[in-house]
Amino acid sequence: MKKSPKTIQALDFATGRRPTWCPGCGDNAIWTALRTALANLQQPPEKTVIVYGIGCSGNMANFVKVYGFHGLHGRGIPVAEAVKIANPELTVIVVGGDGDGLGEGLGHFIHSLRGNHDITYLMLDNQVYGLTTGQTSPTSPQGYKSKSTPAGVIELPINPVALALAARGTFVARGFAGDLPHLTSLIMEALTHRGFSYVDILQPCVTFNHLSTYEWFSERVRKITGNEAAGDRERAIALAETADQLPIGVFYQESRTTYHESIQPPSKTVRSMSELSVRAIDSLIDEFR
Amino acid sequence: MGIKSTGDVMTRIIAEHGWCVYDYSEYPSLIRGGHNTYHVRAGTSAVRSTVRSAQILVALNEDTVRLDFPVVAAGGAILYDSDELDPDTVAAHRDDVHYIGLPLRALAVESGGSAVYFDTVAIGASLAALAGSIDIAERVVARHFSSKGKSVAESNAAAARRGFAYVRERWPNVLGSELTVQDAPKRIVIAGNEALGIGAIAGGLQFFAAYPMTPATSLLQYLARVGPDHGVVVKHAEDEIGAVNMAIGGAYAGLRTMTGTSGGGFSLMVESLGLAAMTETPLVIVNAQRPGPATGLPTWTEQSDLRFIVHAAQGEFPRIVLAPGNASECFTLGAEALNYAERFQLPVIILTDKLLAESQESVEPFSTKHLTIDRGKRITLAAAKKLSSYSRYAVAADGISPQAVPGLPNTMFLANSDEHDEQGFSDESAGNRQRMVEKRASKLTTAADELPQPMLHGPPEAEVTFVGWGSTMGAVLDAMDILARRGVRANFLRFVVLWPFPAEYAEAVLKRSSLTILVENNSQGQLGGLIREMIGEELNFHILKYDGRPFVPGEIAEQVLELVT
Numbered sequence: 003m004k005k006s007p008k009t010i011q012a013l014d015f016a017t018g019r020r021p022t023w024c025p026g027c028g029d030n031a032i033w034t035a036l037r038t039a040l041a042n043l044q045q046p047p048e049k050t051v052i053v054y055g056i057g058c059s060g061n062m063a064n065f066v067k068v069y070g071f072h073g074l075h076g077r078g079i080p081v082a083e084a085v086k087i088a089n090p091e092l093t094v095i096v097v098g099g100d101g102d103g104l105g106e107g108l109g110h111f112i113h114s115l116r117g118n119h120d121i122t123y124l125m126l127d128n129q130v131y132g133l134t135t136g137q138t139s140p141t142s143p144q145g146y147k148s149k150s151t152p153a154g155v156i157e158l159p160i161n162p163v164a165l166a167l168a169a170r171g172t173f174v175a176r177g178f179a180g181d182l183p184h185l186t187s188l189i190m191e192a193l194t195h196r197g198f199s200y201v202d203i204l205q206p207c208v209t210f211n212h213l214s215t216y217e218w219f220s221e222r223v224r225k226i227t228g229n230e231a232a233g234d235r236e237r238a239i240a241l242a243e244t245a246d247q248l249p250i251g252v253f254y255q256e257s258r259t260t261y262h263e264s265i266q267p268p269s270k271t272v273r274s275m276s277e278l279s280v281r282a283i284d285s286l287i288d289e290f291r
Numbered sequence: 292m293g294i295k296s297t298g299d300v301m302t303r304i305i306a307e308h309g310w311c312v313y314d315y316s317e318y319p320s321l322i323r324g325g326h327n328t329y330h331v332r333a334g335t336s337a338v339r340s341t342v343r344s345a346q347i348l349v350a351l352n353e354d355t356v357r358l359d360f361p362v363v364a365a366g367g368a369i370l371y372d373s374d375e376l377d378p379d380t381v382a383a384h385r386d387d388v389h390y391i392g393l394p395l396r397a398l399a400v401e402s403g404g405s406a407v408y409f410d411t412v413a414i415g416a417s418l419a420a421l422a423g424s425i426d427i428a429e430r431v432v433a434r435h436f437s438s439k440g441k442s443v444a445e446s447n448a449a450a451a452r453r454g455f456a457y458v459r460e461r462w463p464n465v466l467g468s469e470l471t472v473q474d475a476p477k478r479i480v481i482a483g484n485e486a487l488g489i490g491a492i493a494g495g496l497q498f499f500a501a502y503p504m505t506p507a508t509s510l511l512q513y514l515a516r517v518g519p520d521h522g523v524v525v526k527h528a529e530d531e532i533g534a535v536n537m538a539i540g541g542a543y544a545g546l547r548t549m550t551g552t553s554g555g556g557f558s559l560m561v562e563s564l565g566l567a568a569m570t571e572t573p574l575v576i577v578n579a580q581r582p583g584p585a586t587g588l589p590t591w592t593e594q595s596d597l598r599f600i601v602h603a604a605q606g607e608f609p610r611i612v613l614a615p616g617n618a619s620e621c622f623t624l625g626a627e628a629l630n631y632a633e634r635f636q637l638p639v640i641i642l643t644d645k646l647l648a649e650s651q652e653s654v655e656p657f658s659t660k661h662l663t664i665d666r667g668k669r670i671t672l673a674a675a676k677k678l679s680s681y682s683r684y685a686v687a688a689d690g691i692s693p694q695a696v697p698g699l700p701n702t703m704f705l706a707n708s709d710e711h712d713e714q715g716f717s718d719e720s721a722g723n724r725q726r727m728v729e730k731r732a733s734k735l736t737t738a739a740d741e742l743p744q745p746m747l748h749g750p751p752e753a754e755v756t757f758v759g760w761g762s763t764m765g766a767v768l769d770a771m772d773i774l775a776r777r778g779v780r781a782n783f784l785r786f787v788v789l790w791p792f793p794a795e796y797a798e799a800v801l802k803r804s805s806l807t808i809l810v811e812n813n814s815q816g817q818l819g820g821l822i823r824e825m826i827g828e829e830l831n832f833h834i835l836k837y838d839g840r841p842f843v844p845g846e847i848a849e850q851v852l853e854l855v856t
Contacts, residue, residue, distance in 0.1 A: 019716065051697045053540070063705055064716050068696035070705035071543055072717075074566050078535040084498065084540030084548070085697065087524060092544070092697050113529040225364065243545070264520035265526075273524075274545030274696055276670070278495040280626075280662045286489050286517060287656050290479040 003055040010044050012037040017067045017178040021080035023058060023112050028179030028205020032126055035182055036097075040068075041176065045093055053078040053084050054097030055107065057285035058133045058207075059126035062097055076106025079114045082121045087262050088274040090120070094194060100127040115198050120260040122192045128207040128228055129214045136210035163242040167235055167254055171198040174238065175252045178223050179205035180216055182230050182249065186192060191252065197260050204248060219248065226251035294351075296435070297410045298329025301417065302651055304431045305333045306480045308423055309473030313765070315341040315646070315841065320505070320589040326354045335473055339652065339765030342843045346466055347420055349413050352366070363388050366419055370458075372396060372409060379643040389465050391420060393457050402453035403702065404446035411447045415454030420462065423470035425455040460797040477770040479656050483647040484510040486618040486657070487577065488626025488647060492521045493659045499544040500526040500537040505589045506645040507551045507579040516743065527548065531556040535563040542573045543706055547629050547695035551577035554596045555586065561603045562639050568608035568731065570706035571684065571692070573632035573639075575598060575666075580644040582839050591839030592645035592759050595813035601821070609735035611639040611742065612790040615647065616764030620787065622657045634667040635738045636691060638733075642789070644812070646841045647762035660669050668693040675699040679699050686726055690733030739791040749782030755851055756804035758785040758830055760818055762841065763810050767845035770851070777848075779855055786818065798826045806855070809833045810847060 015037040023029045040050065044147040054060040058077035063072035069092075073081050078096045086094045102127050103111055114121070130148070137150035141162065145154040164172045173195040177185040185203065187249040191228065192199035206215050226249045231238040236253040292300075295316060308347045310333040319325035330341050344364040350356045350371045363369055365387040369378055373392030378384075393416060395409035402412070410431060418428050421480060429448040430794045436444040460466075481489075488510055491499070499518060499820040501511040515525040528534035529852045534550045541548040552560065567574035578600060581595035600612055611631050615621045624641055632639040670681070670693050683704035685692045692713075695702035705715035712718040749771060757767050764785060771781045784800050786793070801807055801822070807830040809819040819830050834850050836842055 017716070025691035048700050048703055049698060051544070058739065061717070063707065067703055069541070069703050070707075070715070071570070071705040072705060072709060073539075074708055075568075076563055077532060077536045079561065080500075080528065081540030081543070084500070084526075084537040084546075085544040087498065087526075088541050088544035088546045089696075109529055110533055113533070127686055133642065156671055160823065198302055265524055267522060272698070273497055278497075278547065278664050280659050281488050281493050281495065281521060283493045283657060283659060286492065286521070290485070291477065291479040291656075 005058040007263050010041050011043040013042055015067050016272070017065055021175065022061060023207045024191070024209050026150050026206075026208040027058070028128060028203075029062065029126060029183055031179040032124070032185070032203055032205065033065060036124065037066065038186045039193060041257070042186070042190055043111055043193060043282055047191070048091050049091060049290045050095070051082070052095045053082040055102030056133070057099035057131070059097055059104050060102065061152065070075040070136055074206055076102050077110065079107060079110040079121070079123070080101070083114060083119045083261070086120055086280040089272045091272055094199070095119045095193070096123045098125060099132070099135055099232075100125060100137045100141045100162070101131045102130060104162055115166055115171045115200070117261045118170075118197045118258050118263060120197055123201070124189065125202050126205060127162070127202050128211055130207045130211040132207045132210055143163050155277045161242055163253055164239050166200045167239045167242060171200050171254070172256045172258045173199040173252070174254045175200065176204065176248065178219060178250050179203060179251070179285070180219060184225070185252070188251070195255065197258055204250070222246060222248040223250055225249070226253065245281060292410060294327040294329050297414065298331060300431060300435050301329070301331050301414055302802065303394045303435070304414070304418065304423070304428045305331060305470065306478065306653055307427045307431055308470055309475035309814030310335060310480070311338045312480055313338040313650065313652045316467055318590050320396035323718060326358055326385040327407065328355070328359065333470075337653070338435060340769045340844050341650070341841060342845065345783050347417050349415065350376065350378070351410060353381055355455055355629040360385075364464070368402070370413060370420065383397060389462065391416065391456070391458060391462055391748055395421070395454070398453045399450050402446070402449040402628070406449045408447055408622050410451040411450040415451035415460040418451075419455045419458035420465050421470040421481040422464065422466070422468070425452055427472070428455065466576060477656065478651050480651050481618050482509070482649050482651045483615070483618050483621040484649065487625040487641070487643070488513045489657060491549055491629065492518065492523060493657075493662055493707045494629045495664050496523050496545045496550040496629060498524045498526070498538065498541040500528045500534040501543035501551045502522070502528050502531045502534050502556060504553045505554045506581055506648045506698060507553050507556070507577060509649065510577060510810065511581070512552045516549070532563060533558040535560040535574070539570070539572050540561060541573055541694070542571070547633070548573075549575040549577065551579065551630070553581050554583050555577050555597070557600070558601070564610070565604035565606055566708050567638045568604070568610065569708050571731070572706060573636055575628045575632050575639045575641065577641045577643065580642060582837070588839045590645065592762070592841055593643070593812050593837060594644050594763070595815070595817065595837070596642065596812070597760075597789065597817040597821070598640060608731055609637050609738070610790060611633070611635065611637065611738060611788070612642060613639065614761040614787055614789050616761060616785060616787065617647070617653050617654070618652050618655070618856070622645065626662050629667040630663070631738070634664070634665050634691075635734050635735055636667065636694060642761060644762050644781040648680065648681060663725070667691065670695040670699060671701055672699060675702050678702060683715050684711065684730065686713065686730050688735040690730050691737065701737045704707050711765070735791050739793070742788045742791065744796045745793055746785040746787060747782060748785060750780060751782070752803070753780045753782040754778060754805060754855065756780040756800070756807045757781060757810055758807055758818065758822070759783070759803070759810040760789060763812055766842035766844050766847060767810050770847035773844055773848040774851060777852060780849065781851070787822075792821065792825045794825045797822065801826065801828050807831045808851060810842065812836055817829040
């Protein structure tokens with residue numbers, strides 16, 4: 003059967019640069035899942051924007067051929083929000099780590115959820131700060147010992163799925179780098195959802211996190227079954243809070259008007275491509291006469 | 292109504308008589324209470340600054356008598372509610388002042404309104420003392436209250452009329468001068484923030500994100516109110532770091548964007564300033580200064596962020612720093628900053644301050660005749676379709692590489708906060724790093740050739756050369772008028788572009804000046820330090836004010852007269 007030359011493939015999203023992640027790093031799998039998901043959806047690369055945070059996950063910027071923006075640590079979300087407002091025809095994705103998104107960037111995360119900005123947020127969650135060589139992260143378990151918390155971290159970990167649900171997220175999901183097909187289809191669902199799509203992607207850090215290994219994850223990760231959360235935010239939170247379990251799949255999904263659909267002037271036109279000319283200001287001046 | 296409204300009404304009444312006005316308000320960082328004053332200064336020709344003496348002090352509470360009675364000029368008047376206040380119990384009696392005490396609240400009720408209209412009675416009463424036109428006052432008062440319904444508008448107009456009649460009857464020609472109606476060209480009365488907002492709208496602003504912070508807040512609120520009907524999306528962001536990154540994201544995607552804040556908010560935006568520079572994304576930030584450090588004096592004025600702004604953020608990169616001197620320049624630079632940001636693909640910072648942002652002045656209605664939109668080197672859709680490769684950061688003689696935006700075919704690139712190669716991919720090699728540092732730096736050289744030179748007010752040669760920037764413009768120009776009347780010739784070298792520093796022009800002027808006097812609203816003479824650094828020239832004398840208040844022309848002129856005589 004002749005393949006259509008116009009078919010978008012996972013390889014079309016590769017830049018030709020070899021990933022620099024450690025062998026066995028979950029980022030390799032997540033990178034593959036993302037490109038596969040985009041290709042499966044026939045998402046044109048030139049209509050795709052990925053905003054990256056800073057961390058090992060952010061280095062993905064060099065390996066995906068789309069319009070990329072490798073921003074500041076924790077500050078990817080506001081960049082992405084404005085890109086979507088500028089041109090709602092773009093598919094806008096944020097890729098960042100747990101430190102980037104729940105440490106430095108926690109505020110932006112919550113506000114974007116409550117605003118239902120139509121972006122897809124992939125949080126590459128390895129429960130450690132990899133790129134800065136192994137410090138504790140907001141999702142590290144209580145007591146986690148690292149070079150920055152040698153006595154064991156005092157705080158309880160953030161549960162980002164529960165947090166996203168409480169912050170009124172309209173699509174809240176969790177995936178696992180150890181289950182590539184499941185993750186790929188989860189990312190596709192996230193990309194298709196209209197509104198803020200959050201996917202907490204569990205992964206090991208083979209170099210620094212000797213606690214949360216693939217074995218450790220396999221003892222806790224299990225798929226959400228059909229009826230468990232059943233479109234109920236409270237049940238979804240309870241599910242997310244289940245002790246010693248890391249359910250993966252979609253916890254909750256609802257339809258709610260997205261941010262850019264609510265703003266004035268309306269986003270009907272692609273603003274960023276519009277011709278600009280000097281605007282008339284006579285009506286503005288009148289109020290000051 | 293509050294003092295702000297009362298004062299604004301007074302400003303507009305006087306303006307409608309055809310006079311030039313300049314107002315200035317002082318208020319503490321509180322919602323209720325504290326000492327709040329509103330100064331309205333009027334003249335038949337341009338009024339550009341405030342002063343510390345008044346023909347009329349309208350004292351609506353005891354604090355005002357206690358704190359401000361000394362500012363009443365000899366022959367002037369204090370106006371107050373005689374049922375509520377007895378100035379003699381608060382301040383030493385002055386024989387050279389007229390005491391206009393009238394039952395403001397009782398008159399308000401008598402005129403058919405509520406006692407709360409006492410300040411409108413005071414407006415009418417003041418106008419009588421000034422021998423102005425009550426017809427004009429009624430018109431302005433009715434217009435001011437029109438949004439509150441016909442009944443409220445009419446009651447207030449009646450209250451003003453009552454106050455006017457009462458004073459005219461009992462204190463005829465009290466001040467011996469008249470607020471005559473002038474046959475004047477139509478002017479507008481506007482403050483710096485609103486002027487800047489209008490300029491930005493004229494200049495094609497499409498997205499404004501900000502977080503409230505005095506004295507930049509009224510820029511956000513003005514744009515939020517009028518922006519959407521003029522093509523501007525306005526976002527009140529969750530914090531300043533969100534605001535500036537939204538502005539950057541919007542510009543990356545092809546919009547004309549801006550954010551505005553004060554020094555503390557700018558401090559939060561500093562890392563992102565570098566992000567804009569590193570990714571060569573256009574960005575305009577307004578910093579409406581106030582006294583710092585930290586929370587400082589939120590509602591007062593100072594111009595002490597100069598060094599901070601010129602150097603902010605880690606590393607070395609090009610930026611443009613602009614300093615409007617009055618509302619008209621706020622309008623022009625509000626538009627031009629957007630052009631500079633996109634033409635040179637770098638951050639542009641507009642420095643204003645509380646005095647400039649919030650004082651209203653009479654100006655000629657703004658015209659867009661001389662404005663153009665220059666979006667710089669940009670890849671069009673037609674051009675993109677023909678490309679087989681694209682380097683966003685291609686090294687160029689002028690340092691500026693054409694900008695593509697997401698959505699265009701064939702021009703995908705990475706905007707990277709890491710040091711990067713010509714396509715934007717992270718690159719740590721020595722050669723690339725050096726090349727990229729030079730590419731970015733060369734944009735500043737390009738900009739320096741195209742940006743406007745400093746202003747030289749007054750004659751090319753003079754005994755005294757004032758040196759300054761920003762909102763001190765009005766007081767310095769007025770001081771020059773005072774000095775001229777005393778036989779001292781002065782000119783004024785005023786920097787509008789602070790960075791790239793216009794060394795050549797400045798040096799030429801300063802080298803031929805006999806006595807150079809820095810006038811700055813800060814304690815360290817920051818511009819003086821910058822001049823010394825860039826030209827090697829130490830200014831002769833510093834007149835510095837750092838008490839949170841603006842200069843008045845008299846204090847500048849006095850100090851100069853002491854020097855030269």
